Amino acid sequence: MARTNPFTFFQQVRAEAAKVVWPTRNETLISTIMVLVMIALASAFFMAADQLISYLVGLVLSIRV
Secondary structure, rough: OOOOOOHHHHHHHHHHHHOOOOOOHHHHHHHHHHHHHHHHHHHHHHHHHHHHHHHHHHHHHOOOO
């Protein structure tokens, strides 16, 4: 494979960077809110699962807390 000279390389990099489509402010805001909602749901689920497993282990070991 032939080596590309630095000038051509940077031209290609610039051409590829020009193809990038950035999200709008509204898309970014909606995505951020959705991520925060999913974090809250996942946190609640894992807290409930942890409490249930803790209760069951305590029940099996006869150590009620």
